[in-house]
Amino acid sequence: MEIRQLVCIGCPVGCSLKVELQDGKVIKVTGNSCKIGEQYGTNECTNPKRIVTSTVVVEGGEERVVSVKTENDIPKGKIFDIIEELKKTKVKAPVNIGDIIIKDVLGTGVNIRATKNNRKL
Amino acid sequence: MLEYDIVVIGGGPAGLAAAIKAKDSGIESILVLEREVKLGGILNQCIHNGFGLHTFKEELTGPEYAQRFIDMVKERNISCKLNTMVLDITKDKVITAVNGDDGILVIKAKAIILAMGCRERPRGAINIPGSRSAGIYTAGTAQKFVNIDGYMPGREVVILGSGDIGLIMARRMTLEGAKVKAVVELMPYSSGLRRNIAQCLEDYNIPLKLSYTVIDIKGKERVEGVTIAQVDKNRKVIKGTEEYIPCDTLLLSVGLLPENELSRKASVELSKITGGPVVDDNLETNVDGIFACGNVLHVHDLVDFVTEESYHAGEEAALYVKGRIKEGKRVEIEVSNGVRYTVPKYVNPDNVDKLINIRFRVDITYKNVFVSVFFDQDLVMHIKKKVMAPGEMETVKLTKSLFESHKDVSKILITLEEE
Numbered sequence: 442m443e444i445r446q447l448v449c450i451g452c453p454v455g456c457s458l459k460v461e462l463q464d465g466k467v468i469k470v471t472g473n474s475c476k477i478g479e480q481y482g483t484n485e486c487t488n489p490k491r492i493v494t495s496t497v498v499v500e501g502g503e504e505r506v507v508s509v510k511t512e513n514d515i516p517k518g519k520i521f522d523i524i525e526e527l528k529k530t531k532v533k534a535p536v537n538i539g540d541i542i543i544k545d546v547l548g549t550g551v552n553i554r555a556t557k558n559n560r561k562l
Numbered sequence: 563m564l565e566y567d568i569v570v571i572g573g574g575p576a577g578l579a580a581a582i583k584a585k586d587s588g589i590e591s592i593l594v595l596e597r598e599v600k601l602g603g604i605l606n607q608c609i610h611n612g613f614g615l616h617t618f619k620e621e622l623t624g625p626e627y628a629q630r631f632i633d634m635v636k637e638r639n640i641s642c643k644l645n646t647m648v649l650d651i652t653k654d655k656v657i658t659a660v661n662g663d664d665g666i667l668v669i670k671a672k673a674i675i676l677a678m679g680c681r682e683r684p685r686g687a688i689n690i691p692g693s694r695s696a697g698i699y700t701a702g703t704a705q706k707f708v709n710i711d712g713y714m715p716g717r718e719v720v721i722l723g724s725g726d727i728g729l730i731m732a733r734r735m736t737l738e739g740a741k742v743k744a745v746v747e748l749m750p751y752s753s754g755l756r757r758n759i760a761q762c763l764e765d766y767n768i769p770l771k772l773s774y775t776v777i778d779i780k781g782k783e784r785v786e787g788v789t790i791a792q793v794d795k796n797r798k799v800i801k802g803t804e805e806y807i808p809c810d811t812l813l814l815s816v817g818l819l820p821e822n823e824l825s826r827k828a829s830v831e832l833s834k835i836t837g838g839p840v841v842d843d844n845l846e847t848n849v850d851g852i853f854a855c856g857n858v859l860h861v862h863d864l865v866d867f868v869t870e871e872s873y874h875a876g877e878e879a880a881l882y883v884k885g886r887i888k889e890g891k892r893v894e895i896e897v898s899n900g901v902r903y904t905v906p907k908y909v910n911p912d913n914v915d916k917l918i919n920i921r922f923r924v925d926i927t928y929k930n931v932f933v934s935v936f937f938d939q940d941l942v943m944h945i946k947k948k949v950m951a952p953g954e955m956e957t958v959k960l961t962k963s964l965f966e967s968h969k970d971v972s973k974i975l976i977t978l979e980e981e
Contacts, residue, residue: 448760452615453864455756491761494610494623495737496709506712508609508625517765524737538629556609557625 574603576856583876692779716811728815
């Protein structure tokens with residue numbers, strides 16, 4: 442049996458998790474204080490995922506860039522590929538909070554959405 | 563002279579929440595003064611997620627969290643003056659401000675809510691020796707460059723200090739293509755949230771060097787490298803542990819200071835420990851009708867707690883304007899044995915509605931200790947804590963029934979006790 446010690450990133454409390462694995466399968470998560478921790482502990486040992494936040498360039502807006510996020514968590518191994526996609530992306534002002542900036546980014550089934558308004562200058 | 567019932571100084575998360583609650587408590591005449599071109603304060607550049615779990619039960623980014631409050635302010639038609647710098651506040655609650663449209667503004671308020679937030683401690687405040695070359699920024703300045711202006715301030719980075727902004731920027735700079743070579747922390751522990759160490763450093767294999775500091779900066783025009791060294795438990799450099807790290811940028815994340823120049827002008831008493839005003843359980847300062855909330859009062863870890871506190875300040879300021887008079891005595895909350903301070907510092911027992919939140923921080927990391935609350939000699943709360951750290955704000959809730967069963971309380975003590 443393998444045991445992994447993790448810090449839950451599900452909320453700012455940061456519970457210390459102990460995940461017990463057998464043949465690569467999670468059998469028990471302890472140390473969590475809510476369901477988020479149990480799910481995080483399980484995912485982290487099998488298919489780690491993260492929300493990615495970054496910016497994309499805006500043309501003709503009040504600010505040069507607009508902040509964006511993946512609307513759900515994406516596989517951790519794809520973080521840098523998604524960042525590359527964002528670097529290639531340019532949008533035109535105005536941008537509204539919640540606008541889809543990239544649909545189904547890299548086939549993950551997850552949209553990139555704006556997290557800020559950027560008015561036309 | 564303009565006249566308002568309540569003037570809120572600062573349009574960040576604290577000021578917005580206070581204004582919203584004051585309006586909802588029946589005050590019509592409210593003005594928010596903000597020096598930036600936009601409302602929302604520092605949240606506008608905090609584009610990472612993790613905000614709002616307590617307030618909205620979902621995880622938002624900083625700008626999304628701010629926008630919800632900006633929308634609420636707009637729905638309520640609360641007046642805001644942007645691009646407006648407050649120059650002076652008097653203890654008679656006369657505010658002098660300036661902006662490009664109105665020129666000099668003189669405003670008389672019945673109540674003032676201080677919500678100016680905090681500033682980062684700069685290089686000058688920590689006396690790092692070495693060159694005064696370009697490439698040395700506070701982490702928050704770098705955050706503004708990257709997230710709002712869309713420019714990268716450097717390519718090879720060392721970060722001094724492991725506060726949350728430093729950790730967040732370590733990840734942000736990495737994602738944008740920089741190499742973050744180390745996060746260097748003077749103390750034997752990080753003051754940042756544990757989850758940020760996990761998701762910002764460990765995820766990207768960025769080394770966290772605890773009990774280390776920067777002892778020299780090299781480079782004439784631009785930073786070329788820094789020398790770091792280990793420190794002993796008295797924070798003195800240990801000879802022979804020096805290590806040179808080539809880099810072009812040094813980011814500082816070495817603490818936040820409540821921004822209270824205006825409070826001082828209004829004769830508001832400040833705490834030497836928090837740097838913020840000394841307040842009672844109404845979040846009222848020693849100056850009648852001047853209230854404080856958010857990071858200007860004490861530096862918070864979570865915006866959710868800023869919101870909660872600021873709602874309270876807005877409500878209390880509204881009650882003040884409506885003519886509520888405080889009755890009864892004021893009891894001081896004392897601290898000892900590892901508890902550094904409390905906010906509030908004073909309680910009016912007759913005033914307590916249901917309960918009051920007492921926020922505090924400890925001085926070092928503790929394991930398996932009890933937080934004990936004494937009403938005079940009487941132990942009224944004894945709460946076990948597995949871990950306590952200076953980076954995490956703690957709360958005890960004192961209920962109305964506690965005060966009712968201790969009518970003659972003359973002193974409250976919050977302290978740590980061993981098992």
